[in-house]
Amino acid sequence: MNELKQLHNQFINGQWRDGSSDRKMENRNPFDNELLATYHAASKEDLDQAYETAKEAQKSWEKTNPIVQREVFEKAHQYIENNHEKIVEVIIDEIGGTRLKAEFEIGLVINMIKEASTFPFRMNGQILPSPTDGKENRVYRVPLGVVGIISPFNFPFFLSMKSVAPALGAGNGVVLKPHEDTPITGGTMIAKIFEEAGLPKGLLNVVTTEIAEIGDNFVEHPIPRSISFTGSTKVGRHIGKVAGENLKEVHLELGGNSALVVLDDADIDLAVSAAVFSRFTHQGQICMSANRLIVHEKVYDEFVEKFVEKVSRLTTGDPKNSNTIIGPLINERQVQNTVQLIEEGIKEGAKPIIRGNVNGNIVEPVVFDEVKRDMKLAKAELFAPVVSIMKVSNDQEILEIANDTSYGLSGAIHTQDIERGAELAKEMDTGMIHINDGTINDEPNVAFGGMKNSGVSRLNGDWSLDAFTTTKWISVQHTRKQFPYS
Numbered sequence: 057m058n059e060l061k062q063l064h065n066q067f068i069n070g071q072w073r074d075g076s077s078d079r080k081m082e083n084r085n086p087f088d089n090e091l092l093a094t095y096h097a098a099s100k101e102d103l104d105q106a107y108e109t110a111k112e113a114q115k116s117w118e119k120t121n122p123i124v125q126r127e128v129f130e131k132a133h134q135y136i137e138n139n140h141e142k143i144v145e146v147i148i149d150e151i152g153g154t155r156l157k158a159e160f161e162i163g164l165v166i167n168m169i170k171e172a173s174t175f176p177f178r179m180n181g182q183i184l185p186s187p188t189d190g191k192e193n194r195v196y197r198v199p200l201g202v203v204g205i206i207s208p209f210n211f212p213f214f215l216s217m218k219s220v221a222p223a224l225g226a227g228n229g230v231v232l233k234p235h236e237d238t239p240i241t242g243g244t245m246i247a248k249i250f251e252e253a254g255l256p257k258g259l260l261n262v263v264t265t266e267i268a269e270i271g272d273n274f275v276e277h278p279i280p281r282s283i284s285f286t287g288s289t290k291v292g293r294h295i296g297k298v299a300g301e302n303l304k305e306v307h308l309e310l311g312g313n314s315a316l317v318v319l320d321d322a323d324i325d326l327a328v329s330a331a332v333f334s335r336f337t338h339q340g341q342i343c344m345s346a347n348r349l350i351v352h353e354k355v356y357d358e359f360v361e362k363f364v365e366k367v368s369r370l371t372t373g374d375p376k377n378s379n380t381i382i383g384p385l386i387n388e389r390q391v392q393n394t395v396q397l398i399e400e401g402i403k404e405g406a407k408p409i410i411r412g413n414v415n416g417n418i419v420e421p422v423v424f425d426e427v428k429r430d431m432k433l434a435k436a437e438l439f440a441p442v443v444s445i446m447k448v449s450n451d452q453e454i455l456e457i458a459n460d461t462s463y464g465l466s467g468a469i470h471t472q473d474i475e476r477g478a479e480l481a482k483e484m485d486t487g488m489i490h491i492n493d494g495t496i497n498d499e500p501n502v503a504f505g506g507m508k509n510s511g512v513s514r515l516n517g518d519w520s521l522d523a524f525t526t527t528k529w530i531s532v533q534h535t536r537k538q539f540p541y542s
């Protein structure tokens with residue numbers, strides 16, 4: 057029996073209990089629509105209790121010995137190792153992730169926990185010189201207090217943990233709200249892991265609810281000093297506005313429309329493999345997915361032929377089957393959005409050279425050839441196994457097309473001339489870009505985040521430490537100070 061699949065209660069003040077709202081939530085398997093559970097949503101009162109208890113618990117956590125704090129992360133890591141197979145099952149059943157995706161996500165989570173386990177020993181301050189005689193300036197790094205975290209549906213285990221673990225490691229209390237379609241993977245499973253790891257009661261709370269129930273309360277609530285949001289640009293814009301009005305720090309990790317560029321001197325087989333992985337992993341539901349493949353005309357035909365051949369061999373279907381590469385999209389709404397986008401693309405004149413079927417929530421790969429930069433397919437974030445290939449003739453055109461998007465998250469450039477690639481990369485308006493690799497990269501110690509409408513934040517490593525702490529200047533006047541009057 058997999059007890060992780062039963063985690064449908066709220067986790068507030070160290071207690072597992074049903075939400076106190078009358079509103080019923082359903083959790084369904086996106087592949088076969090099986091009803092996994094129904095439960096009551098968290099109400100505004102539940103949320104308030106979650107924030108209050110996080111605030112209370114944080115006071116002593118901040119003062120806890122860093123060795124003791126670090127041990128919690130070591131035990132959390134151990135719990136994940138010990139329950140690896142059960143976690144894989146949850147990712148498959150709740151979010152339709154394939155085994156490959158589940159293993160990838162668990163690996164990211166473990167690396168993030170290891171990184172966060174170093175935070176208690178990285179709360180360093182500074183002693184700074186003073187222009188005032190006899191004064192000593194001490195700048196302490198201190199936790200923010202309580203952090204509110206909102207996560208998306210696509211990599212919920214990792215993307216929740218990416219803020220939860222560093223926020224806790226930096227001495228904060230946390231309230232986490234996962235996406236309504238992924239309450240376990242993005243929420244209660246993380247609570248269970250830290251409960252088993254011995255995290256003090258009340259420090260981490262998970263509320264599973266709908267926005268229709270709590271409105272802007274999660275962000276407006278007076279207790280959290282910072283909101284860490286990962287999700288769509290549309291919702292992120294709203295969160296930023298509400299957080300700003302309430303004078304809270306906000307970290308926004310948002311959508312993308314990444315380009316993978318293939319130059320005329322690229323290793324085409326490598327570029328094809330990178331493009332397939334960058335587009336089709338987790339059905340294309342990754343913020344860094346390669347939406348656009350921008351290919352030099354000299355190698356265009358060879359690239360397209362090899363790409364189409366590889367895509368045609370991708371297996372689709374039940375994510376439980378270990379051979380499946382493409383499982384279901386998260387819900388019917390996402391399927392409908394995708395179908396609409398495909399139809400609009402065709403109306404605009406884009407030619408599908410592969411057009412798979414739609415079966416339930418499974419969308420088989422769709423490949424559009426010779427997409428033009430003003431088509432919606434080139435502008436929108438395609439959060440699905442749909443890709444646009446675009447033909448270009450020189451580096452200048454590559455830059456114009458690659459940058460012709462409101463997003464700026466990730467990207468990739470394939471070339472045998474590393475410095476040509478690096479020079480082009482400098483001109484791309486993206487927060488992250490990779491040479492001779494895919495667009496999907498996330499390393500626990502390296503700055504992660506986007507430019508333009510892809511976000512206003514950097515996370516991981518030192519950047520997460522900065523995101524979840526603030527500074528406090530304490531000065532000591534060692535000599536008797538002379539004031540100008542009195």
Ligand SMILES: NC(=O)c1ccc[n+]([C@@H]2O[C@H](COP(=O)([O-])OP(=O)(O)OC[C@H]3O[C@@H](n4cnc5c(N)ncnc54)[C@H](O)[C@@H]3O)[C@@H](O)[C@H]2O)c1
Binds near residue numbers: 207286291294
């Ligand atoms: N940059 C990144 O690191 C990153 C990572 C993953 C996903 N994403 C982006 O996220 C999107 C897909 O995820 P999604 O569909 O879950 O995004 P979403 O914006 O629809 O939802 C994200 C979260 O916001 C919550 N939410 C929705 N409306 C809200 C409101 N008014 N107030 C407070 N919370 C609200 C949702 O319940 C969910 O928990 C894509 O655009 C993808 O690119 C970005």
Ligand SMILES: O=C[C@H](O)CS(=O)(=O)O
Binds near residue numbers: 210211497
């Ligand atoms: O969707 C974007 C994510 O950041 C995915 S990943 O978990 O970092 O690969």
